[in-house]
Amino acid sequence: YDKIVITFYETSRPWRPVFITRIDYGIYRDFFADELLTTSCLQEVNAISENISFNTLNFTVRTETNIPFDFQKKQKLALYFNGQRIGNFYLKNGARKNRTDYQMDSHDAIGVLDGNEFPGGVYTGQLTRDVIDQIFEGEDFNYLLDDSLADIPLIGYIPYTTKRNALVQIAFSIGAVVDTSNYDGVLIYPQQTEVT
Incomplete structure (x- = not known):
């Protein structure tokens, strides 16, 4: 009988349960x-x-x-x-x-x-990091939100739309740049204001 045994010896906090959200298996290919x-x-x-x-x-x-x-x-x-x-x-x-x-x-x-839906809502001071968390919830990739943007309160309305469009509205309102180049996920960082 073939099987895989996975043992977790500790968690980040005591008495916290472990949840496995994904296991990748199959053939990996490198194309040169x-x-x-x-x-x-x-x-x-x-x-x-x-x-x-x-x-x-x-x-x-x-x-x-x-x-x-x-x-x-x-x-x-x-x-x-x-x-x-x-x-x-x-x-x-x-x-x-x-x-x-x-x-x-x-x-x-x-x-x-762009292919996933976001329910939107009326925002009356919710922090950027909390709303961005909602956008990326359920996705198989991570994101990195710059600390200087995380605590900006959001005030306004985002209609039912795609997750991409919701991210556009938030990024524009807080002065952020969104990029995926050279990163394993999505980078959200402040706009450059100085000339180099």
């Missing part, structure tokens, strides 16, 4: 330059967050193995250049073009947020 026929990566950032663009990665792979790919929407892909992470992307579409070639289209975490 000699297997990539075409690659297109677009990364954008809006300095005032009047809109938040999502980064895209589209590529064609020519595989030399007989193992077929099993594509899943929102499957995580990481792009590296010279050993440095360029970004994480999530599969939108993947298709076999012929016996050896596969075409994949993906977008970053912002693109995933």
Whole structure:
């Protein structure tokens, strides 16, 4: 009988239960330059967050193995250049073009947020960190909110919309920049006000 045994010896606080939210399993593949026929990566950032663009990665792979790919929407892909992470992307579409070639289209975490709904609400002084927590609740990626933005109170109305649009409204109102480049998740940091 095959099995995996996972033992937790301690938690961050006494008497706190342990919850497993996800286990990744399956075949991990690394595609190197000699297997990539075409690659297109677009990364954008809006300095005032009047809109938040999502980064895209589209590529064609020519595989030399007989193992077929099993594509899943929102499957995580990481792009590296010279050993440095360029970004994480999530599969939108993947298709076999012929016996050896596969075409994949993906977008970053912002693109995933654009496909998920946010109920909105009337905000009467709730802290930015609490509302941002609500936006990212249930997502499979993390975010990093700069400490200088975390305690800004939010006052106003966000209608029922996508999580991306809600994040746009919050970022614009607090003067934040939202970016996913070179990070394993979403970065939310203050706008640069000094000329360098």
